[in-house]
Amino acid sequence: TIVALLEQHFANGSLLKGKKVLVTAGPTREKLDPVRFFSNHSTGKMGYAIAEAAFAFGADVTLISGPTSLPDPHGVKTIRIESAQEMYEEVMNYFHDSDIVIKTAAVADYRPKYVAKDKIKKQPGDYTIVMERTVDILKALGEQKTKQFLVGFAAETNDVERYAKNKLESKNADMIVANNVVQAGAGFGTDTNIVTLFKRDGSKKELPLLPKSEVAKEILLEICRELEAIV
């Protein structure tokens, strides 16, 4: 059976042998001054699980990670960055050589337009921060891709399917892994996730509540099916 074939492939860890897999993970931090920044609740667990699973599948794995408290995964080349701009630059260093790119990182969409050199002292009353857009890394990759199988993540709090399908098209991605980050058992910081995979043929595959390590394997198996057309 297909399952047995996959189990066998997985057992000997050859399913992604010879493939270069690029994974991004964690949040980014966008400085406002030397001590303050904008960030988000991503902990990097989903991306690290994918990097580990890809290594177990035999791939040559590079992980580009924002600030997390997780150790570098065994066998994975891990590069640490802080900001969206640094993430963009490191991803571009590895993109063209990659076969599969899986962007789990929760990269900031906006950053403070003006970064103060010294710590901003508090004053009475309100103040406003002007935010500017960061580079859209997934979009840039979708425009430049040649052989790469490009997977994006969509962490949403509402209208998950609509945003995911829109992202698949507008970013020229090959797959979007979507989750509702306010659903119990899914999203940031948890050890489990509930995701739906959206593909370019319009189909979707809903996965049940699973440990992130299992979600990682299912995503990689689905990518393998797409690449090899073994199903």
Added chain:
Amino acid sequence: TIVALLEQHFANGSLLKGKKVLVTAGPTREKLDPVRFFSNHSTGKMGYAIAEAAFAFGADVTLISGPTSLPDPHGVKTIRIESAQEMYEEVMNYFHDSDIVIKTAAVADYRPKYVAKDKIKKQPGDYTIVMERTVDILKALGEQKTKQFLVGFAAETNDVERYAKNKLESKNADMIVANNVVQAGAGFGTDTNIVTLFKRDGSKKELPLLPKSEVAKEILLEICRELEAIV
């Protein structure tokens, strides 16, 4: 000698026996929407080191901590909070019963005035975030203190002494521990620190580069000297 006396006190861990010590540590996170927040680079190491040292000195220690990746210190009642407002409420629950209050936490001075219920979708162009002041916890404690010995921290990037002395007066604190967070070996995330203690009599005490565990002991010894007038 005084040092021998202190060593002896410290050795038997009785220097703060019977004292209730309240320590705050770590950053706070101020939500912009369900996934994004403002924060700062505090890792909680200095505060956790003080809580551990106070426990070793025989005190009854409560630690109120923002999000950190550090485990709860052994023997210390640890309460986890996220926002400046939650920090304020928990500190107030413990303040009146405390003998010594050491505020190492890097509590946000500002928070987004409007918190979005759903994740804010990105749009082309800039946008502005209106920030409002959070409650000034140190100031509130300075106004309400009775028996408490109140210690504040000043993490500055410039004009450290001026800001520290001003903070001592304006917050009615008994001691300000100041450091320049951009100095090598000091500040956020490091395992060492370089601090100066400013006291109400106008005197200051500069400590050399030390592990945060040693800085913690020196701060507590200085508090003991002030409380007991043993020097």
